[in-house]
Amino acid sequence: METLFGDLEDIKAGESALFADVILPVPIPKMFTYKIPRNLKEEIGIGFRVIVQFGKKKILTGIIGKVHQKPPSAYEAKPILDVLESHASVNPIQIRFWAWMAEYYCCHIGEVMNAALPSGLKLSSESKIQLNPTFDADTSPYPLDDREALLLQALSNKEEMSYEDCEVVLGIKSIHGIIKSLVIKEAILVFEEVKEKYSPKVESRIRFRTDLAKDKEALEAVFNEVSNKPKQEEILLKYLQEVPVYRNPELNQNGLEKKVLSDAGLSLSSLKTLIKNGILEEFKIIVSRFEDEQGHNEDIVLSPEQEQAQNTIKEAFEEKNTVLLHGITGSGKTELYIKLIQEALEGGSQVLLLLPEIALTTHIVGRLRQVFGSKMGVYHSKYSDNERVEVWNGVLSGKFSFVVGVRSSIFLPFDSLGLVIVDEEHEVSYKQFDPAPRFQARDAAIMLAWLHQAKTLLGSATPSFESFYNARLKKYGYVTLEKRFGDAQLPEFQLADILVDKKKNLLKLDFTRLMREKIQEALKNQEQVLIFQNRRGYAPYISCEECAWIPECEHCDVSLTYHQFGEEMRCHYCGFREKVPQSCRACGSSKLSAVGLGTERIEESLSLLFPEARIARMDLDTTRSKYGYQRLLEDFGSGNVDILVGTQMITKGLDFDKVTVVGIMDADRILYFPDFRAGERAFQQLTQVAGRAGRREKKGTVIIQTRRPEQQIFQQVMSGDYKNFYIQEMGERQRFFYPPFVKMLKITTRHKDFKTAEKAARYLHNLMAEIQVKKILLGPEKGLIGKIKNQFIFESIVKLDKSGNAQAQFKHELQLLIEELQVQKDFRAVRFIVDVDPY
DNA sequence: AGCACGCCGACT
DNA sequence: GTCGGCGTGCTC
Numbered sequence: 001m002e003t004l005f006g007d008l009e010d011i012k013a014g015e016s017a018l019f020a021d022v023i024l025p026v027p028i029p030k031m032f033t034y035k036i037p038r039n040l041k042e043e044i045g046i047g048f049r050v051i052v053q054f055g056k057k058k059i060l061t062g063i064i065g066k067v068h069q070k071p072p073s074a075y076e077a078k079p080i081l082d083v084l085e086s087h088a089s090v091n092p093i094q095i096r097f098w099a100w101m102a103e104y105y106c107c108h109i110g111e112v113m114n115a116a117l118p119s120g121l122k123l124s125s126e127s128k129i130q131l132n133p134t135f136d137a138d139t140s141p142y143p144l145d146d147r148e149a150l151l152l153q154a155l156s157n158k159e160e161m162s163y164e165d166c167e168v169v170l171g172i173k174s175i176h177g178i179i180k181s182l183v184i185k186e187a188i189l190v191f192e193e194v195k196e197k198y199s200p201k202v203e204s205r206i207r208f209r210t211d212l213a214k215d216k217e218a219l220e221a222v223f224n225e226v227s228n229k230p231k232q233e234e235i236l237l238k239y240l241q242e243v244p245v246y247r248n249p250e251l252n253q254n255g256l257e258k259k260v261l262s263d264a265g266l267s268l269s270s271l272k273t274l275i276k277n278g279i280l281e282e283f284k285i286i287v288s289r290f291e292d293e294q295g296h297n298e299d300i301v302l303s304p305e306q307e308q309a310q311n312t313i314k315e316a317f318e319e320k321n322t323v324l325l326h327g328i329t330g331s332g333k334t335e336l337y338i339k340l341i342q343e344a345l346e347g348g349s350q351v352l353l354l355l356p357e358i359a360l361t362t363h364i365v366g367r368l369r370q371v372f373g374s375k376m377g378v379y380h381s382k383y384s385d386n387e388r389v390e391v392w393n394g395v396l397s398g399k400f401s402f403v404v405g406v407r408s409s410i411f412l413p414f415d416s417l418g419l420v421i422v423d424e425e426h427e428v429s430y431k432q433f434d435p436a437p438r439f440q441a442r443d444a445a446i447m448l449a450w451l452h453q454a455k456t457l458l459g460s461a462t463p464s465f466e467s468f469y470n471a472r473l474k475k476y477g478y479v480t481l482e483k484r485f486g487d488a489q490l491p492e493f494q495l496a497d498i499l500v501d502k503k504k505n506l507l508k509l510d511f512t513r514l515m516r517e518k519i520q521e522a523l524k525n526q527e528q529v530l531i532f533q534n535r536r537g538y539a540p541y542i543s544c545e546e547c548a549w550i551p552e553c554e555h556c557d558v559s560l561t562y563h564q565f566g567e568e569m570r571c572h573y574c575g576f577r578e579k580v581p582q583s584c585r586a587c588g589s590s591k592l593s594a595v596g597l598g599t600e601r602i603e604e605s606l607s608l609l610f611p612e613a614r615i616a617r618m619d620l621d622t623t624r625s626k627y628g629y630q631r632l633l634e635d636f637g638s639g640n641v642d643i644l645v646g647t648q649m650i651t652k653g654l655d656f657d658k659v660t661v662v663g664i665m666d667a668d669r670i671l672y673f674p675d676f677r678a679g680e681r682a683f684q685q686l687t688q689v690a691g692r693a694g695r696r697e698k699k700g701t702v703i704i705q706t707r708r709p710e711q712q713i714f715q716q717v718m719s720g721d722y723k724n725f726y727i728q729e730m731g732e733r734q735r736f737f738y739p740p741f742v743k744m745l746k747i748t749t750r751h752k753d754f755k756t757a758e759k760a761a762r763y764l765h766n767l768m769a770e771i772q773v774k775k776i777l778l779g780p781e782k783g784l785i786g787k788i789k790n791q792f793i794f795e796s797i798v799k800l801d802k803s804g805n806a807q808a809q810f811k812h813e814l815q816l817l818i819e820e821l822q823v824q825k826d827f828r829a830v831r832f833i834v835d836v837d838p839y
Numbered sequence: 840a841g842c843a844c845g846c847c848g849a850c851t
Numbered sequence: 852g853t854c855g856g857c858g859t860g861c862t863c
Contacts, residue, residue, distance in 0.1 A: 027840055028840080057842070072863065110840095829858085849854090
């Protein structure tokens with residue numbers, strides 16, 4: 001009726017109805033067409049946040065992707081329920097960016113939206129119940145049981161109750177059955193309440209009643225009045241001390257934070273009395289979650305090398321949109337960035353600086369804050385929802401013209417980006433693995449910059465091969481910065497042969513003699529040591545000495561890692577935990593031993609070898625909490641720790657003068673990785689770890705423990721010979737058709753049944769083979785880890801010709817094939833995952 | 840992805 | 852008899 005009436009109105013008004021294609025945060029490959037109600041017509045446009053009903057129950061936040069006049073033919077469009085703001089939350093550039101991302105990374109635009117909007121901007125709808133007004137217990141034909149009666153009783157003196165309230169009232173968890181029953185008995189109604197998740201931070205403040213403050217005589221009177229009430233007097237005096245109203249009555253308007261009074265230990269009940277008596281009043285204001293800091297836009301003085309690099313970058317930007325800055329560790333890239341950012345901001349553009357997750361907690365942010373103060377927004381993964389929304393809104397309102405952030409900050413609502421900087425551009429953490437969109441933030445940032453007609457600067461001491469390749473092809477500009485800032489010296493490298501030491505019985509608790517000696521020396525000189533091992537836990541597995549049985553995860557095809565802390569076995573893939581077995585489950589022997597090296601075990605070994613040293617460990621397990629990482633860094637920085645053991649976390653952002661020795665426990669573990677990028681990554685990791693040794697005055701030492709010291713890569717890392725290493729590795733990549741010579745796609749097939757997973761993977765593989773595009777197909781093979789979370793995994797690799805539109809065509813046809821397969825009933829529950837440019 | 844609807848086993 | 856398992860279909 002409503003819609004019919006609406007249509008008639010429209011016809012009368014001589015205009016056709018308006019429809020909107022809405023982006024919804026659901027993994028369905030299309031937008032949904034909703035009708036724009038007449039009363040909202042004026043208030044809606046592309047990028048607006050709206051509320052719609054989706055399916056029978058769900059209420060979702062959507063973003064208007066398109067407005068048009070074409071009514072859907074196959075169904076009656078539902079109306080848009082409401083518009084959330086009077087402005088667009090998402091600008092047209094962002095919508096184009098989302099669409100590009102969905103297409104390039106083979107996912108749905110809804111999935112992009114999901115990743116892009118901080119969850120505080122997505123609505124939550126909560127189910128609530130209320131009394132059915134027509135219900136009368138006395139005349140109801142349905143008898144109520146005790147719990148139902150209790151619930152109705154509780155509801156009778158309230159407007160509404162949430163499911164959680166019900167749980168509290170009844171004292172049980174499973175309330176769904178009871179609610180359902182009451183609905184059937186027509187005693188209650190269930191409805192959805194839509195709530196905005198974001199809530200601004202509200203601060204309580206205190207001030208004199210407004211007219212009082214202006215009237216000195218009245219104030220005198222008040223003080224006389226309270227002179228025999230010391231607690232009240234104390235409060236008023238404190239207030240005057242903080243807010244000198246006598247001298248300047250205007251100040252009263254802004255009052256004083258209530259917290260100041262309570263922190264000063266003043267009586268809150270006396271405060272209440274003062275408020276009740278109309279002397280003081282309490283009011284609330286909305287405040288920012290971020291402290292206001294004044295940056296002093298200082299004049300950055302660059303070294304001659306930095307200045308030259310800056311000029312070269314600017315020249316390169318004249319012709320190229322993207323420039324690669326190849327600057328060795330410690331060459332002072334940060335200062336250069338600051339200079340470039342300042343200039344871009346002065347030109348009225350916005351700036352985005354991307355940092356790898358882990359680098360964000362370190363001093364670089366502090367340094368930037370000094371310069372840019374509160375016009376800089378920080379977007380970190382450990383931020384709460386509310387904080388994220390505030391950064392988002394800050395960009396929207398223009399409060400933040402410059403943002404430092406992790407990979408997801410490419411989604412912030414910039415409207416006039418002038419410069420994007422991707423620091424440590426080779427970092428693996430720029431790639432999102434799971435869930436979709438599986439994007440590479442560095443690549444996406446370049447696209448984003450292009451959409452804004454902005455420039456991108458990629459910075460790294462060990463550039464990714466992709467970027468270096470593009471630089472050599474002259475697609476990117478290329479600038480080097482080779483001198484260490486402040487004449488810090490490059491570290492000295494020494495290889496320690498694990499096997500030789502083992503033979504000579506010099507290997508103690510996995511430490512070679514050389515490594516032990518160097519650590520000892522550093523300790524003696526009160527210097528600090530970093531020990532790197534890219535594996536957390538105590539030991540990667542335990543094994544029965546009698547029959548070689550190894551405890552494995554029940555849900556995944558991996559061995560369980562032994563964690564000494566908590567005495568448990570953990571799966572690093574699904575989080576499964578169990579107690580350490582006391583005896584072998586296969587043969588009953590109690591001889592179980594830990595095999596392999598994790599950070600926990602190294603920490604233990606160190607405490608045995610160097611009992612007097614203060615040792616700390618930095619890995620995922622010790623830095624889970626919001627400030628865990630920062631605390632460890634501060635501890636280490638202030639010299640409270642002599643030896644820090646850690647995973648690759650320690651390769652980032654640590655920048656302490658007192659580190660003179662860096663030890664790499666097992667370089668072979670980095671080298672032998674079944675992946676075409678293993679060499680590239682090993683070079684990067686070794687170089688990055690080594691870069692932590694010796695800054696400023698003293699030359700550092702890097703000790704690399706290995707079983708094969710003759711390998712060439714060590715010489716190349718030691719001499720910093722990136723280019724030679726690159727040329728050699730690239731030869732291999734070209735011969736065997738690996739990126740960046742081809743475009744690579746990984747197609748993962750997952751299902752809980754091994755046979756079905758295999759069958760589906762084969763099926764898709766054969767279909768892909770028929771796509772008429774120049775390509776190489778590999779697989780399908782059982783995944784490196786055959787089962788994760790009870791899902792069996794098969795993988796196919798596709799290598800596509802980079803020229804022409806081969807990749808676009810292939811991706812397009814692949815999407816169609818997958819859709820086709822998903823409809824078949826054997827493959828309904830199979831998940832096909834396309835990963836473009838996989839890592 | 841969620842969620843409802845619908846059809847078969849093990850239970851008060 | 853019913854509760855609830857998850858196979859299947861649908862979402863503007």
